Amino acid sequence: MTKSATTTATGRPVWEVIDRRTLLRTTRDVEVTVETVRLPDGRIIDDYYQVGADDSASVFAETEDGLVVTIGHYSHGARRHCIGLPAGRIGPEETAEDAARRELLEETGYAAAEWTFLGSFVRNGNQGGGTDHLFHARNAHRVGEPASGDLEEMEVGLMTRGELRDALQDNRIAVLAHALGVSLGLLRGEAPGR
Amino acid sequence: MTKSATTTATGRPVWEVIDRRTLLRTTRDVEVTVETVRLPDGRIIDDYYQVGADDSASVFAETEDGLVVTIGHYSHGARRHCIGLPAGRIGPEETAEDAARRELLEETGYAAAEWTFLGSFVRNGNQGGGTDHLFHARNAHRVGEPASGDLEEMEVGLMTRGELRDALQDNRIAVLAHALGVSLGLLRGEAPGR
Numbered sequence: 001m002t003k004s005a006t007t008t009a010t011g012r013p014v015w016e017v018i019d020r021r022t023l024l025r026t027t028r029d030v031e032v033t034v035e036t037v038r039l040p041d042g043r044i045i046d047d048y049y050q051v052g053a054d055d056s057a058s059v060f061a062e063t064e065d066g067l068v069v070t071i072g073h074y075s076h077g078a079r080r081h082c083i084g085l086p087a088g089r090i091g092p093e094e095t096a097e098d099a100a101r102r103e104l105l106e107e108t109g110y111a112a113a114e115w116t117f118l119g120s121f122v123r124n125g126n127q128g129g130g131t132d133h134l135f136h137a138r139n140a141h142r143v144g145e146p147a148s149g150d151l152e153e154m155e156v157g158l159m160t161r162g163e164l165r166d167a168l169q170d171n172r173i174a175v176l177a178h179a180l181g182v183s184l185g186l187l188r189g190e191a192p193g194r
Numbered sequence: 195m196t197k198s199a200t201t202t203a204t205g206r207p208v209w210e211v212i213d214r215r216t217l218l219r220t221t222r223d224v225e226v227t228v229e230t231v232r233l234p235d236g237r238i239i240d241d242y243y244q245v246g247a248d249d250s251a252s253v254f255a256e257t258e259d260g261l262v263v264t265i266g267h268y269s270h271g272a273r274r275h276c277i278g279l280p281a282g283r284i285g286p287e288e289t290a291e292d293a294a295r296r297e298l299l300e301e302t303g304y305a306a307a308e309w310t311f312l313g314s315f316v317r318n319g320n321q322g323g324g325t326d327h328l329f330h331a332r333n334a335h336r337v338g339e340p341a342s343g344d345l346e347e348m349e350v351g352l353m354t355r356g357e358l359r360d361a362l363q364d365n366r367i368a369v370l371a372h373a374l375g376v377s378l379g380l381l382r383g384e385a386p387g388r
Binding site: 015024030045122127153183184 | 275314347362
């Protein structure tokens with residue numbers, strides 16, 4: 001067995017993908033592949049499944065008054081109504097921040113000038129399943145009417161940090177990326193000027 | 195078109211699944227189905243994809259000294275090394291809390307008596323992709339050696355809340371459920387007795 005361990009910038013070995021077969025590719029970004037991987041200790045695993053899905057951007061957007069722009073929506077993945085953040089898939093010509101700005105405008109009618117990147121997170125640590133990119137926007141203000149074109153009916157809301165903390169605690173935020181965006185926004189503390 | 199809208203306990207309509215076809219079912223819990231759904235406004239969507247994956251449990255476990263038990267690991271889904279929480283798939287005969295207790299013991303050698311449920315979150319709001327169940331454990335203490343049997347090499351660590359906050363900010367936590375577990379743990383404040 002050849003020893004051709006691949007390493008990251010930190011010098012720690014990553015798993016080497018020796019082979020990859022596509023099992024399914026749908027019209028809606030869902031793709032399932034199975035990989036043959038070589039572990040750092042030399043073992044070969046010939047059936048490591050990977051799921052491809054669209055990458056998304058979500059935003060914790062606060063108004064000048066320190067209220068957070070939220071979306072009441074039905075999540076078919078969770079099979080229930082829940083509270084979430086403005087969010088959506090990143091288009092082929094967009095950066096993640098472009099997509100977050102567009103989704104904020106389309107879904108809520110709000111725009112914001114101050115943007116901070118909060119991080120990128122994979123949905124499934126083993127199988128991938130797409131990446132969520134999270135942002136914090138400040139001084140959001142209403143510039144128009146929502147016009148998302150999404151299948152779900154959406155109810156735009158403005159919630160205080162305390163109300164969002166309660167919603168998080170009561171598990172009324174059902175989608176992982178939205179709950180993380182809210183948590184990271186809450187951890188970052190109050191908006192300046194309050 | 196018949197009006198047979200299904201509703202939730204809150205009285206708000208959910209999408210009705212009229213038909214479901216399985217496109218792919220693998221040996222490792224990955225399943226792709228395509229559904230025909232009826233929206234509350236009567237529209238029929240005949241290609242709404244759903245991805246099934248294993249449900250997992252993760253735990254933010256604090257020692258009596260207020261240190262959090264962490265795992266340094268390689269995430270093949272994220273294609274990088276990162277910091278995470280003890281976590282793993284829920285077995286067929288287990289509750290989510292059972293699985294969290296077992297993973298904590300297997301991956302780190304720690305056990306804890308005080309457990310609090312933090313919520314259940316779907317990985318993908320549209321396609322599902324499996325559910326992560328999060329827990330907070332207090333007064334964790336070491337009772338043995340780790341013996342996870344997982345493919346990844348894992349490095350058990352003890353981190354302060356400040357160190358975890360930095361790791362979160364620097365995006366060194368790559369997996370959505372782990373980042374949310376850490377965030378919810380940090381939001382819940384200090385362990386009593388510190």
